[in-house]
Amino acid sequence: MGFFKKKSNSKIHSNSISASQMMTTSSTNELKANLQENIQIIKDSIGKSSDIIIREIRIGEEGTIKAGIIYTDGLTDTTALQNFILETLMLDFKETELQEKLSPEQNLITVLKDFAMTVGEIKELTNFEVLFTGLLSGDTIILIDGYAQGLIISNRYWVERGVTEATAQVVVRGPREGFSENLRVNTALVRRRLKDPNLWMESKVIGKRTKTNVAMMYINGIANDKIVKEVRLRLDKIDIDGILESGNIEELIQDTPYSPFPTIFNTERSDVVAAALLEGRIAIFVDGTPFVLIVPALFVQFFQSSEDYYQRADIASLIRLLRFFAFTIALLAPALFIAVTTFNHVMLPPALLISLAAQREGVPFPAFVEAIIMEITFEILREAGLRMPRSIGSAMSIVGAFVIGTAAVEAGMISAAMVIVVSITAIASFVSPTYDLAISARILRFGFMAIAASFGLLGITIGLIALLLHLCSLRSFGVPYMSPLAPFNLSDQKDTFIRFPIWKMFTRPRLINQQNIVRQQDSAAAKPETSKNKEHEGV
Structure with missing residues (x-):
């Protein structure tokens, strides 16, 4: 018997590709040195999609360098594209300064990236797979004639629902903010609560067609390393066309798919995720849904509400x-x-x-x-x-x-x-x-x-x-699943059927957390002092 049960799920399997197939795919997937050839490949791949904008421009005052700008209308910040990309390349960029910066170690792509672009995140790309992933995610693609390279500029922007009150888990007392459909907004809400450098986040892209961003968040030094490794392994084994909601991830990584009881907890509240991370659990964020998965999940956890820890x-x-x-x-x-x-x-x-x-x-x-x-x-x-x-x-x-x-x-x-x-x-x-x-x-x-x-x-x-x-x-x-009732753990009964005062709960759940058990160093010092044996002067 190992620490984890073996999983047999026909929907999760590793994708094995032979070496010859990988070489063939990589050779046909690389960018070409000719700009028109690259643009034609993009047009043939996306069909007659009217939301994909392809514009050919000339860089610099003299306009001797041909370039192509490709972006997705509705997913790209067109204001930033106009002010910080097109204006920089077509008006502010001078070819005389370009010749001074060019060296054997730096080509035109590197110079544009290091000296010309006044935007945030910029990456170089060399193949069409990365190009289409970034393009359909809202990034702007820059291709230069004569170079089998390009730049991918992160200027994504789209209309989305903001941070609103959680509707599925309503509380009388406690924070009102709930997650939205934007993964980065959701992780930021948790980062705002846990300002700890040990709060680590690993990002993955799951879904061969949807290319859904999935993030795994945990506190290094508190979370069990074996559980972190197991979660990472199960996420890496997912091979599916698309992930549309965190429920798809839940079905693919849960332990017992035929049990009526859920073995993965989900929430749309940022304070619940922060509390779970402090106990040593792992949170799984999926882009496009406000519901975050928390593992491991216990039976008694489904009877606990965040409001329990804000009331007496x-x-x-x-x-x-x-x-x-x-x-x-x-x-x-x-x-x-x-x-x-x-x-x-x-x-x-x-x-x-x-x-x-x-x-x-x-x-x-x-x-x-x-x-x-x-x-x-x-x-x-x-x-x-x-x-x-x-x-x-x-x-x-x-x-x-x-x-x-x-x-x-x-x-x-x-x-x-x-x-x-x-x-x-x-x-x-x-x-x-x-x-x-x-x-x-x-x-x-x-x-x-x-x-x-x-x-x-x-x-x-x-x-x-x-x-x-x-x-x-x-x-x-x-x-x-039934811990701390079976196996029975006396210290964890402080937060099972009843909740002890916070100053008495000085340890984390032991079966979930195997390291850094103590979360309150001196429980006696945190105990409220009574006035029974004290003398008071005055009224």
Whole structure:
């Protein structure tokens, strides 16, 4: 048994190319020395794309040097292109000064890069693969006649959604800023919170056609080196046409693709990412989505909210216990009702049993069929409310549930008690701070309802044992999914079911972090002093 489980995923495989194929590809991919030939290759490759602008200019006052400017309309900052590139090359650049700077070690491309361009990032390019990647990302390409080289100038600009309030993970107290679809803006939000030179970031390009920028961020010296290596390895193995959202990355690198429980955490809040990095976790940013992946993810992590650490410890502990209780209700409430009313009548008080029997006197369906009908109806209403416009979605869900429930009870198809149980279950499923865990409860709920209708409370007990064994068998990037409960770690119980005061949580999670465990050097010094034994003078 190694530190990590072996992964067998047909969607992830390494791309092997023979040496002869690589030589053939590299020879046809290199830039040509003739400008017109390079421009023709670009036109043939992009077809009749009207957003690709190709302009031929002449450099300098005398205009003896021919050059080509290629950029993508809508992705390039045309103002910077006009003021700092075209104006510099066509008006400010003097060929007499050029001849003075030319040397055997420096050609015209190098001189333009080092002495002429007054823009930020500039790189040299020698092949069409780099050219098209930069061009379609919003960079400006400069090609010079007579040189099999070019310049790629970073002046990307496009209209995007700014930093707004996070909508998927709402808090009462805490920062309001959420991630946007721009990867660099998202990493900057985390950099603003963690001003540590050990906050390292590794960038990758994934997707043969989308060329999606993916960044892996962690704190060197805190993050487990084995986990960092494993994340890097899994990202490098991805070979796919396109990555459109972080959910694509999540499916390709997760440990157990067939488990209903998520083993990778996602968030759109910068403070959650910063807190996870301080615990030794790794964040994965994907360009084009506001949701950032955090690994490794534990079961108890999905019950924690960033608001827990901004409230007082007693309030946060009460709310967290309420979340665990609500998850239990969302998972087992319909199954327990079915089991008790079908098999285990003796567990109910006589008065309640008589009331339930009177309600079900005219109902033509058994309790299991009642629950299935109500659960499916509510799931349909929930999805309809999500997909409809916000102005009428919530109203339609509430009115639809009320009208359908009332009409079903009056028609004698559903008992009133079943409507109450399903309603409480639906409300409890919204208490979870993460959407992924609520989905897991919704999926497993139907399975528990089926075994409750077949075997009663005995079936529910067996199902819970099987569920617990499944949870204990899961791992997230080598870390047991149920830690710190299984394996049990006493010091990490300070932030599991309840949250201890911050001045008592002086260590990081031990199974996630194997080095630099202490995050608060002197916990006793941080403890608030009481005024019980102090003498005060004056009023």
